[in-house]
Amino acid sequence: MKTLTLRRPDDWHLHLRDGAVLEGVIGDTSRHFARAIIMPNLVPPVVTTTDARAYRERILAALPKGDRFEPLMTLYLTEHTDPDDVEEGRKSGLITAVKLYPAGATTNSHGGVRNIDKAMPVLERMAKIGLPLCVHGEVTTPEVDVFDREAVFIETVLDPLRKRLPDLKITMEHVTTADGIDYIRSSGGNLAGSITTHHLIINRNAILVGGIRPHYYCLPVAKRENHRLALRAAATSGDARFFLGTDSAPHVDPLKECACGCAGIYTSPNTMSCLAHVFEEENALDRLEAFASLNGPVWYGLAPNDETITLEKRVEPVKFPDKRETGAGPVTVFDPMFPLHWDVVEKR
Ligand SMILES: NC(=O)N[C@@H](CC(=O)O)C(=O)O
Numbered sequence: 001m002k003t004l005t006l007r008r009p010d011d012w013h014l015h016l017r018d019g020a021v022l023e024g025v026i027g028d029t030s031r032h033f034a035r036a037i038i039m040p041n042l043v044p045p046v047v048t049t050t051d052a053r054a055y056r057e058r059i060l061a062a063l064p065k066g067d068r069f070e071p072l073m074t075l076y077l078t079e080h081t082d083p084d085d086v087e088e089g090r091k092s093g094l095i096t097a098v099k100l101y102p103a104g105a106t107t108n109s110h111g112g113v114r115n116i117d118k119a120m121p122v123l124e125r126m127a128k129i130g131l132p133l134c135v136h137g138e139v140t141t142p143e144v145d146v147f148d149r150e151a152v153f154i155e156t157v158l159d160p161l162r163k164r165l166p167d168l169k170i171t172m173e174h175v176t177t178a179d180g181i182d183y184i185r186s187s188g189g190n191l192a193g194s195i196t197t198h199h200l201i202i203n204r205n206a207i208l209v210g211g212i213r214p215h216y217y218c219l220p221v222a223k224r225e226n227h228r229l230a231l232r233a234a235a236t237s238g239d240a241r242f243f244l245g246t247d248s249a250p251h252v253d254p255l256k257e258c259a260c261g262c263a264g265i266y267t268s269p270n271t272m273s274c275l276a277h278v279f280e281e282e283n284a285l286d287r288l289e290a291f292a293s294l295n296g297p298v299w300y301g302l303a304p305n306d307e308t309i310t311l312e313k314r315v316e317p318v319k320f321p322d323k324r325e326t327g328a329g330p331v332t333v334f335d336p337m338f339p340l341h342w343d344v345v346e347k348r
Pocket residue numbers: 015041106107136217218219220247249250263264265
């Protein structure tokens with residue numbers, strides 16, 4: 001039987017929500033992952049270190065008994081964010097990154113940044129203290145086609161920002177295009193990219209062919225096949241600038257299956273099985289550890305985990321629940337549309 005042991009992975013982009021959904025979903029991450037960068041787009045968002053400290057406590061309180069898991073907290077950047085509060089959060093060890101949502105770009109982002117000039121004092125302070133900025137890299141201009149929003153963001157927002165503040169460390173989150181991959185590869189430094197599980201597996205056909213399939217809708221929206229292939233090449237290359245950020249984003253089914261469904265795909269339960277499948281297909285099982293467990297810690301200045309997990313390839317497909325039941329309703333689990341044979345069998 002084939003087995004694969006790697007250092008315990010981390011998830012560098014995760015939505016855990018709050019309340020009953022948090023309680024229902026957290027075990028799906030803490031079962032396999034040691035740490036995760038927790039996205040701050042709650043309602044209302046996590047904007048101050050006081051908010052982040054309280055949210056961290058709620059996450060820890062929701063953990064299944066016996067699970068060891070460290071939530072790495074982020075602040076939701078607004079035009080009113082106080083640089084001193086951010087610096088204090090960093091110094092106390094509470095804050096791992098600050099998150100930029102262009103206003104209106106995605107779920108709960110209406111309070112995000114409209115005019116980046118207004119956020120410059122905070123960004124300058126972050127550059128000075130070495131605190132990374134995580135960006136949802138899409139423009140929201142109505143004239144720009146939804147499939148082009150990442151490429152246009154790179155050209156009109158990200159590249160100018162990097163020229164203005166070359167010392168600012170930026171994580172381009174959930175890269176979905178070959179343009180994004182090329183931009184990161186060609187950058188001189190201070191830029192890295194997280195890649196989701198689902199963007200390695202689906203292209204835009206999954207959303208639209210044979211009927212409209214809301215459980216494959218996320219933002220940035222999945223692109224053409226050539227982009228998926230570019231993401232696969234980057235993720236499996238071993239290049240330290242690319243690492244896993246699942247962007248697992250639970251929404252209860254009624255909010256997905258309706259006339260104006262939410263963006264977000266819930267991949268936490270089967271992410272490691274999906275990734276082992278993808279990396280095996282690419283003849284790169286030996287690079288899964290770099291992608292899921294090593295490159296992220298280096299970028300965020302943390303040590304890799306000492307513990308390990310072991311995956312085993314089974315003859316029979318591994319069963320995952322179709323839905324995760326939560327106190328707020330069911331959340332559909334990502335279906336990769338092929339059988340999964342890799343299973344996490346051991347955690348040390
Ligand atoms: N990825 C998504 O489609 N949705 C995320 C927000 C985000 O990461 O953009 C969410 O919070 O639901």
